[in-house]
Amino acid sequence: MSYTYKYPHYSVTVDCVVFALDMVEDELRILLIRRGEEPYKGMWALPGGFVQPDESLHCAAERELGEETGVRNIFLEQLYTYGEPDRDPRERVLSVAYYALVDINAYELHASSDADDAAWFSLSDLPELAFDHSEMIKCANGRLQGKIEYQPIGFELLPGKFTLRQLQKLYEIILNKTLDKRNFRKKILKMEILDELDEIEKDVTHRAARLYSFNKTRYEEKVKSGLYFEI
Amino acid sequence: MSYTYKYPHYSVTVDCVVFALDMVEDELRILLIRRGEEPYKGMWALPGGFVQPDESLHCAAERELGEETGVRNIFLEQLYTYGEPDRDPRERVLSVAYYALVDINAYELHASSDADDAAWFSLSDLPELAFDHSEMIKCANGRLQGKIEYQPIGFELLPGKFTLRQLQKLYEIILNKTLDKRNFRKKILKMEILDELDEIEKDVTHRAARLYSFNKTRYEEKVKSGLYFEI
DNA sequence: ATTCCTAAGTGTAAATAGTACACTTAGGAG
DNA sequence: CTCCTAAGTGTACTATTTACACTTAGGAAT
Structure with missing residues (x-):
């Protein structure tokens, strides 16, 4: 042909x-x-x-x-x-x-x-x-x-349920700079786009962290009413 | 063929x-x-x-x-x-x-x-x-x-010599929102990427504004030493 | 020349956002 | 029971952003 x-x-x-x-x-x-x-x-x-x-x-x-x-x-x-x-x-x-x-x-x-x-x-x-x-x-x-830094695409690199530590590490790896734990948590939680789950991580040899998931619907609502995602 | x-x-x-x-x-x-x-x-x-x-x-x-x-x-x-x-x-x-x-x-x-x-x-x-x-x-x-908003490309829409008012208007038109004159001037001048020229605009029926030009070399130097352009 | 009109040019105070920083708690491993 | 690791949390300081109004300069019109 x-x-x-x-x-x-x-x-x-x-x-x-x-x-x-x-x-x-x-x-x-x-x-x-x-x-x-x-x-x-x-x-x-x-x-x-x-x-x-x-x-x-x-x-x-x-x-x-x-x-x-x-x-x-x-x-x-x-x-x-x-x-x-x-x-x-x-x-x-x-x-x-x-x-x-x-x-x-x-x-x-x-x-x-x-x-x-x-x-x-x-x-x-x-x-x-x-x-x-x-x-x-x-x-x-x-x-x-x-x-x-200005779009919530990082979640695509994580499983549906993740810890805040994982999310922070993600940004640190990609942006190649360290972030302050307390400030990072404050910032991301203040956006109110994460759902706090009734689950904690498993199979870790230390205190287990709480799991969160990204609420896309909530994010889109918030964007409409003026949220500007930024890390 | x-x-x-x-x-x-x-x-x-x-x-x-x-x-x-x-x-x-x-x-x-x-x-x-x-x-x-x-x-x-x-x-x-x-x-x-x-x-x-x-x-x-x-x-x-x-x-x-x-x-x-x-x-x-x-x-x-x-x-x-x-x-x-x-x-x-x-x-x-x-x-x-x-x-x-x-x-x-x-x-x-x-x-x-x-x-x-x-x-x-x-x-x-x-x-x-x-x-x-x-x-x-x-x-x-x-x-x-x-x-x-985060790259100095707006200057491409203006002549080489422009007034701060023109520059502000450019951002207002493209971003579709009004900006405060004093705050805009402070912000853009503080970056030190504009050259203040010894010329003023011509053929205007009111007080003529000073002309400026974008100094690309200076901008690139500043970026190297940490400037993050943002309007 | 005087008045009018338009836009140039300028500073400060208040509010908000960002940064730096350290200890207690929880839970598994040994 | 001790050790180790990371979870989780608040406050004071600094920097940035915002809101805001008057005086000055210069041409146009009378």
Whole structure:
């Protein structure tokens, strides 16, 4: 099968920068796949692939991510489109980059489709990557750092029920600065967008912390009446 | 001439949302062109067009904007990529949208290329637009409102020499709220990123205000040493 | 030249938000 | 029962933001 056009057309891919938190090592992690096909066969790269004729860009990103890594139903947002004429050695390929936030414990990785392997890498210790994928990660990290301070997207990196300590650590890791425990708690609780649950964390070797959950409906109500989320 | 590919490829265009300020009517304006070709021939649309094989997306946006309207050398930044399969009635076309900021007095509009006409429209009184261009403008306006509060991009909408009143009005128009004159001046001057010039405005029928210019070098220095621009 | 009109330019006090900081409590491990 | 770790909590100080009104300058009109 072949496709013929009157004017120049380009291949279009989507690539996903998937972030997760490693609360043990206190670092951000990125989901990478090992390429099973040329070019860059055997090299680590962002999960992604070609956009099919009848799917939207967003759907393509969701599909490729699911196919290659098993990760589904997550926060996914368009980041930037990379279109330098020579960014792919085969021919001109545009890539619409997306970034995603995921609770690292919610998924078991399953490499498949064009990926030989899928694994989490520390943001501070990435392997050499295919194409311009390093640049995409840098861009995504900048976006994440900027957005997390004034939009309640951090919760996407945590399980539905979390402790205030986990939430604080999340901000400390992403913004790369320490926060004062008492001031942080005061600030986040004052917004009244967290539900205090009747549960405490389990399997810890010290006093267990209370669990909270993010109340999105409440947040949206509060935004309407003037709340400006800010950490 | 025809182009044949093994896998599906798509047409790629760039479209530009060009903002300017009307200081007389106190409103934001958008640069539109009247389409000279099908589809949507005769309808108003954003300036833009097909990406050529050897130019980057950014270059394509600059070129199309220059060709269709005469506007060149301006602040231009990628916004979002639109790729719904049916957004163009001819075939699948992706459009990489850019937004731009320009001093409305710095250019004389020259419609040419695929455009029959080019004109400024008030953001609050736009005609019906081709494709999904209304959505692009909405998105661009959101980005502008968000970005102008914490990045010094507003100066791009003013001439190189401006009064503090003009600068304040700019923020008032874009953010759609009034600001206190004394507090605004205090805030912006305290940043020490404006040069106070030995000139005052001309041709005004009242006391002439002092002119200032944005010192970008000074701004970047200050950012390095911890300045966080915010209005 | 005098008056009128418009916008330029300027400071202070009160309220709010942000920061710095340390001890007691709870609970599992040994 | 002791030890260890992190949970949980309040206050005083500092910085920032807000609200607010009058005098000055300069051209236009008479």
